[in-house]
Amino acid sequence: MKVxxxxxxxxxxxxxxxxxxxxxxxxxYRWVSPVFLPxxxxxxxxxxxxxxxxxxxxxxxxxxxxxxxxxxLASLAGICLGALIGSSERARAYIGPTLELMRPLPAxxxxxxxxxxxxxxETMVLAVIAFGGLWPMLLATVHGFSAVEPRLYEVSxxxxxxxxxxxxKIALPSSMPDILAGMRLSLxxxxxxxVIGEMLASRDxxxxxxxxxxxxFRSPDLFAGVILLGVTGLVSAMLLSWFExxxxxxxxxR
Amino acid sequence: xxxxxxKAAGDPILEIDKVNLTLGGHEILRxxxxxxxxxxxxxxxxxxxxxxxxxxxxxxxxxxxxxxAVTYRGQRMLHPRQDIAIVFQDYGKALLPWRTAHGNVAxxxxxxxxxxxxxxxxxxxxxxxxxxxxxxxxxxxQLSGGMxxxxxxxxxxxxxxAVLLMDEPxxxxxxxxxxxxxDEVLSIVRETGATAFFxxxxxxxxxxxxxxxxxxxxxxxxxxxxxDVNLPHPRNQLTTREDPEFLSLRRQLFDFIKxxxx
Numbered sequence: 001m002k003v004x005x006x007x008x009x010x011x012x013x014x015x016x017x018x019x020x021x022x023x024x025x026x027x028x029y030r031w032v033s034p035v036f037l038p039x040x041x042x043x044x045x046x047x048x049x050x051x052x053x054x055x056x057x058x059x060x061x062x063x064x065x066x067x068x069x070x071x072x073l074a075s076l077a078g079i080c081l082g083a084l085i086g087s088s089e090r091a092r093a094y095i096g097p098t099l100e101l102m103r104p105l106p107a108x109x110x111x112x113x114x115x116x117x118x119x120x121x122e123t124m125v126l127a128v129i130a131f132g133g134l135w136p137m138l139l140a141t142v143h144g145f146s147a148v149e150p151r152l153y154e155v156s157x158x159x160x161x162x163x164x165x166x167x168x169k170i171a172l173p174s175s176m177p178d179i180l181a182g183m184r185l186s187l188x189x190x191x192x193x194x195v196i197g198e199m200l201a202s203r204d205x206x207x208x209x210x211x212x213x214x215x216x217f218r219s220p221d222l223f224a225g226v227i228l229l230g231v232t233g234l235v236s237a238m239l240l241s242w243f244e245x246x247x248x249x250x251x252x253x254r
Numbered sequence: 255x256x257x258x259x260x261k262a263a264g265d266p267i268l269e270i271d272k273v274n275l276t277l278g279g280h281e282i283l284r285x286x287x288x289x290x291x292x293x294x295x296x297x298x299x300x301x302x303x304x305x306x307x308x309x310x311x312x313x314x315x316x317x318x319x320x321x322x323a324v325t326y327r328g329q330r331m332l333h334p335r336q337d338i339a340i341v342f343q344d345y346g347k348a349l350l351p352w353r354t355a356h357g358n359v360a361x362x363x364x365x366x367x368x369x370x371x372x373x374x375x376x377x378x379x380x381x382x383x384x385x386x387x388x389x390x391x392x393x394x395x396q397l398s399g400g401m402x403x404x405x406x407x408x409x410x411x412x413x414x415x416a417v418l419l420m421d422e423p424x425x426x427x428x429x430x431x432x433x434x435x436x437d438e439v440l441s442i443v444r445e446t447g448a449t450a451f452f453x454x455x456x457x458x459x460x461x462x463x464x465x466x467x468x469x470x471x472x473x474x475x476x477x478x479x480x481x482d483v484n485l486p487h488p489r490n491q492l493t494t495r496e497d498p499e500f501l502s503l504r505r506q507l508f509d510f511i512k513x514x515x516x
Contacts, residue, residue, distance in 0.1 A: 149347050151342060151344060151347040151348050152347070152348070152350070154316060154340075154342070155340075155342070155348050156365075157316065157333075157334045158314060158316070158334045158338075158339065158340045159336065159361060159362055159365040159409075159413065160334065160335070160336040160365050160366070161361075161364075161365045162365075165364065165365065169350075169361065169364070170350070173350070173352045173353075174350075174352070176352070248352075250351055250352045250353075250354075250393040250395070251351075251395075
């Protein structure tokens with residue numbers, strides 16, 4: 001079993017190395033002009049330079065901060081609203097269709113509205129991230145709350161649990177798998193919207209860094225930014241999935 | 255043999271008085287009356303759809319009768335009470351899968367607002383009592399069906415119930431596990447002095463456990479026969495089941511069910 005895992009790991013490292021090598025080939029043989037596509041060597045140099053001078057580091061942390069704040073805001077609002085809607089059958093029936101209508105709305109489409117209301121401000125970017133991240137959270141929580149085993153509500157009544165105890169001890173933990181899945185989706189959305197928000201509102205961050213680099217034809221800088229975004233997405237998803245398997249450890253323990 | 259609640263007449267703790275119940279336009283129970291004496295072990299048998307589980311839910315306060323009254327110590331049952339515990343048949347659904355065995359029992363103490371001091375020891379004692387000593391850290395899905403049902407019983411005992419309502423608790427278990435649990439429930443009930451109301455579709459189980467067996471018939475659900483069980487205690491899986499009294503009761507109830515179905 002362990003050998004198999006190592007083999008898989010080796011294989012995926014090999015694929016990654018092959019990808020980098022192919023990228024180097026493309027730039028070495030100038031199949032694509034280096035103005036648009038730098039080699040991995042130059043992208044790496046730009047990345048190291050940006051981090052050692054601190055420029056890129058500051059922008060990176062700014063983007064991560066926005067992503068996390070917006071995401072936490074979305075999660076909190078999503079769980080609270082979702083719990084409210086999900087625990088009442090009537091609320092689900094009334095509000096459900098409206099939610100379904102608003103859910104597929106691309107959050108980037110509300111950016112102009114957000115700019116009109118909040119200006120080109122930090123608040124605007126956070127609001128857009130929170131708005132976009134809210135939907136997966138909200139729907140996941142509503143689903144989780146509506147799928148609580150009815151028998152557990154009877155058990156709660158028989159034990160004489162208070163209303164708040166039922167929410168925090170029964171419904172919320174029972175919805176946790178759905179909620180965590182929603183948080184994972186919402187995190188991806190939050191990263192995308194942080195970058196878009198920075199680009200449109202020119203807040204200092206990886207999004208504006210990438211756009212300015214593109215305008216100045218500094219393709220290595222552009223790629224350095226893209227690499228950092230990739231790393232951010234990967235690491236945050238990994239952290240969350242660790243957290244998830246810790247929270248849901250009761251599931252796999254067979 | 256058919257007597258009118260001889261034992262219960264003196265001191266009923268639970269009483270169902272001329273109860274009708276209609277749910278969603280369907281008449282589930284019609285004119286059901288029964289008295290359950292303090293400390294009595296009453297079993298209910300009958301074909302499916304006869305309303306035996308419904309009767310249990312009325313006694314639990316989970317349902318309200320459409321007509322008639324359910325009383326506990328002379329007072330109307332308007333909602334579930336903490337001193338009346340319910341053991342559900344589907345232990346897999348009635349336990350909290352995200353809590354350990356210990357945590358599941360703790361839920362009952364949390365609901366009662368019991369002090370944290372000494373709670374852990376009490377929980378361990380209860381787990382030992384149902385034969386789950388040392389298993390407190392396991393999650394329900396790490397326990398066998400029989401052990402999960404024991405865990406549910408431990409959670410009910412944490413309520414220190416005066417009445418234990420059991421809804422086909424061993425219906426999903428294999429024969430050996432079932433017999434073991436029957437004896438354990440009997441000894442727990444005798445030890446705590448609790449009143450027991452036990453729903454089952456297994457005639458022999460009803461006779462083996464009960465001081466009295468109520469037989470019900472469906473369409474609509476009604477009480478059709480009441481039989482006193484005068485078998486000596488403690489009951490024994492071999493000798494009790496060979497007792498001529500046991501066999502004649504079994505015959506009587508078997509004929510009753512067969513007549514009902516034909």
